Amino acid sequence: MADLRIRLGVHNLSDAQVSAFRDSYRQMMAIADNRGYQYLAGLHGTPSWYCWHHQQNAHTAQSMQLFLPWHRAYLYNWEMAMRDRVPDVTLPWWDWTLRPPRQNGVPQIFSDRSVGGQPNPLASFRMNLPNTQPPLMRNTARQPGDPAELPSQADVDDALARTDWSDFTDKLEDIHDNVHGWVSGDMGVVGTAAFDPIFWSHHAMIDRIWWLWQTKNGNANISTELLDVVLAPFTFRVRDVLNPNDLGYDYAAAQSAIPVAGATGSAGAPAAGAAGGSG
Amino acid sequence: MARAPRNPAAPAAAAPRRLRSLGVPTRSTKPARTFTSAAIPIAFAGPEHRYARADLEIDGIFHGEASYEGRVFFNNPGADQQTAKTAENGYAGSFYIFGHGGCLGDPGHCDVHEHRREDYDFRPPHPLTPAKKRVTVTQALRDIASTAAEVTVTVVPVVTAANELCDTDNVFRCATMKLVTYNA
Numbered sequence: 001m002a003d004l005r006i007r008l009g010v011h012n013l014s015d016a017q018v019s020a021f022r023d024s025y026r027q028m029m030a031i032a033d034n035r036g037y038q039y040l041a042g043l044h045g046t047p048s049w050y051c052w053h054h055q056q057n058a059h060t061a062q063s064m065q066l067f068l069p070w071h072r073a074y075l076y077n078w079e080m081a082m083r084d085r086v087p088d089v090t091l092p093w094w095d096w097t098l099r100p101p102r103q104n105g106v107p108q109i110f111s112d113r114s115v116g117g118q119p120n121p122l123a124s125f126r127m128n129l130p131n132t133q134p135p136l137m138r139n140t141a142r143q144p145g146d147p148a149e150l151p152s153q154a155d156v157d158d159a160l161a162r163t164d165w166s167d168f169t170d171k172l173e174d175i176h177d178n179v180h181g182w183v184s185g186d187m188g189v190v191g192t193a194a195f196d197p198i199f200w201s202h203h204a205m206i207d208r209i210w211w212l213w214q215t216k217n218g219n220a221n222i223s224t225e226l227l228d229v230v231l232a233p234f235t236f237r238v239r240d241v242l243n244p245n246d247l248g249y250d251y252a253a254a255q256s257a258i259p260v261a262g263a264t265g266s267a268g269a270p271a272a273g274a275a276g277g278s279g
Numbered sequence: 280m281a282r283a284p285r286n287p288a289a290p291a292a293a294a295p296r297r298l299r300s301l302g303v304p305t306r307s308t309k310p311a312r313t314f315t316s317a318a319i320p321i322a323f324a325g326p327e328h329r330y331a332r333a334d335l336e337i338d339g340i341f342h343g344e345a346s347y348e349g350r351v352f353f354n355n356p357g358a359d360q361q362t363a364k365t366a367e368n369g370y371a372g373s374f375y376i377f378g379h380g381g382c383l384g385d386p387g388h389c390d391v392h393e394h395r396r397e398d399y400d401f402r403p404p405h406p407l408t409p410a411k412k413r414v415t416v417t418q419a420l421r422d423i424a425s426t427a428a429e430v431t432v433t434v435v436p437v438v439t440a441a442n443e444l445c446d447t448d449n450v451f452r453c454a455t456m457k458l459v460t461y462n463a
Contacts, residue, residue, distance in 0.1 A: 054409075054411065133383060193377075
């Protein structure tokens with residue numbers, strides 16, 4: 001069985017990990033077909049509008065709270081597309097609860113306009129949607145707010161303390177909504193948010209918080225009526241995405257390979273070790 | 280010698296469609312209209328009652344246009360975007376709307392017709408089916424109930440992202456609102 005893919009904190013990435021992350025986006029942005037950035041980002045808002053937000057109760061009294069499972073399926077497909085371009089890269093999570101000096105608002109790897117004399121693919125993406133009304137043919141942009149206004153660890157703890165699934169997902173989605181508005185610009189509205197390269201790391205943070213909640217509360221709280229709902233356009237049902245490990249990934253704060261070749265004494269299994277940091 | 284046109288009978292090509300890209304969503308500098316409810320009695324939340332939690336539930340929220348923070352104030356109908364979020368001002372909490380940013384489709388694309396669905400229409404609901412938000416207001420309600428018999432709810436929308444397709448005046452629109460208390 002292959003090792004799990006480990007999604008790491010943006011704030012702990014090594015230079016090589018940042019470079020691989022950038023390279024995956026740069027390559028995806030150069031592809032115009034259904035393997036590329038434009039197509040996959042367009043599944044969320046315009047032009048395809050598949051995303052799930054809020055409770056949508058058209059057919060049943062059961063609250064159709066699919067925000068978390070739908071985005072987990074979306075990130076899975078996104079990360080696979082990243083790895084098609086750069087093997088072994090993973091999607092890092094943006095911990096917007098961090099405060100100075102560790103981080104101050106939008107992390108620098110996303111805000112630098114250029115890297116090595118080239119445009120930074122984590123800063124912006126040129127949307128090419130001539131058939132929306134009106135057309136969208138320009139670079140994405142942001143207008144971030146005061147970093148002190150980002151959700152805090154206390155806000156996350158408040159969400160994690162809610163033991164009822166419905167209550168928890170509503171609270172976490174509200175925190176998520178807050179961050180979208182805080183970044184503002186294209187990230188600030190559903191129609192264009194996924195075209196902003198920071199979207200994916202924001203959602204990895206949301207997905208990670210859900211996983212933290214699941215490790216404490218399990219999944220018994222989720223209505224059985226939701227479990228077989230298909231998360232279109234993906235082929236997963238809700239039940240298929242409940243455990244990230246079944247999808248081949250997990251979250252850690254940091255990871256650093258420890259060389260074992262040439263070490264003294266008797267080494268165990270010659271696998272690279274995963275060392276989780278303190279966040 | 281000039282080359283002959285491929286199809287001399289074809290009409291002159293139409294003028295190219297004028298493409299003007301939709302602008303970047305920005306924070307609105309113009310204050311949006313605030314909402315204040317009628318006063319409702321809150322005897323159920325008085326000091327003699329024991330409740331572990333109180334929520335303000337807002338249902339039927341329109342989320343098709345601007346994104347905004349909805350700041351909730353109790354018994355402060357004059358609250359506006361400049362009012363500090365403090366207990367002294369009756370601040371009870373905030374909710375956040377991640378708006379769609381206006382309609383980018385053809386006419387009718389963003390019209391919600393869920394009430395017209397047939398029995399065997401199993402397609403997913405319209406993405407603009409109105410939203411529901413819960414704001415936990417336990418302490419703010421306790422504070423108000425200890426000094427007043429009634430409460431008004433004022434919602435001050437602070438727009439965080441809106442483009443030229445968004446109404447930045449009439450931002451907060453909802454169908455129902457209620458206070459719910461829970462025992463431990």
